[in-house]
Amino acid sequence: MSEDWHPVCRLDELEPERGVAALVHGQGIALFRLPDDHVYALGNHDPFSRATPLSKGIVGMRDAVPFVASPAHRHAFDLRTGRCLEEPSTHVPVYEVKIVAGVVLVGQRRVDAA
Numbered sequence: 864m865s866e867d868w869h870p871v872c873r874l875d876e877l878e879p880e881r882g883v884a885a886l887v888h889g890q891g892i893a894l895f896r897l898p899d900d901h902v903y904a905l906g907n908h909d910p911f912s913r914a915t916p917l918s919k920g921i922v923g924m925r926d927a928v929p930f931v932a933s934p935a936h937r938h939a940f941d942l943r944t945g946r947c948l949e950e951p952s953t954h955v956p957v958y959e960v961k962i963v964a965g966v967v968l969v970g971q972r973r974v975d976a977a
Contacts, residue, residue, distance in 0.1 A: 867970050867971055868961070868968040868969070868970050869887045869888060869968065869969050869970075870966050870967070870968050871966075871967045871969050872885070872966075872967050873965050873966055874896070874900065874902070874962055874966070874967055877967065878896065879897060880895075880896070880897065880922040881895075881896075881922070882894065882895050882917065882918035882919060882922065882931060883918055884907050884916055884918040885969070887904075887958070887969045888969075888971070888972075890906065890956075891906065891907035891908060891916070892904050892905070892906065892907055892958060892969060893905050893906070893907040893916065893917040893918035893920075894960075894967065894969070895922055895929075895931060895942055897922070897929060902960045902967055903929070903942035903943065903957075903960060904958035905917055905931070905940060905942065905945055905955050905957055905958070906955040906956035906957075908955065909933040909935055909936070910947075910953055910955060911933060911935065911936045911938050911953070912933065912935035912936060914935075915933055915934055915936075916934075917931055917933060917934075917955065920932050920933050920934050920940075922942075923939075925939060925948060928943075928948065929941070929942040929943065930942060938953075940954070940955055943957070944957060945957040956972050956973075957972070957973045958970060958972055958973065
């Protein structure tokens with residue numbers, strides 16, 4: 864396993880449609896598991912409130928786009944790209960995720976997401 868991938872938890876420890884926070888590569892990360900077991904990782908920082916963790920947000924779907932809504936201002940962020948659905952010029956970092964033998968691994972920040 865490359866040192867670029869950080870094991871965070873077991874997939875079965877993540878509750879579907881609920882966020883959890885983790886520290887990965889020195890960054891606060893919010894992990895979200897969807898009912899189909901797809902896991903997304905975003906920066907755990909709401910750019911609008913500057914203090915609210917996105918991991919506490921509500922997960923949902925809008926026009927087939929999986930998103931998390933910030934608990935403070937309810938801005939929705941696309942879990943795939945990190946873009947704000949209401950203000951597309953605003954985004955949060957997105958991180959690579961893979962699952963190996965039931966373990967959720969978080970990789971580097973995706974540069975193409977924003």
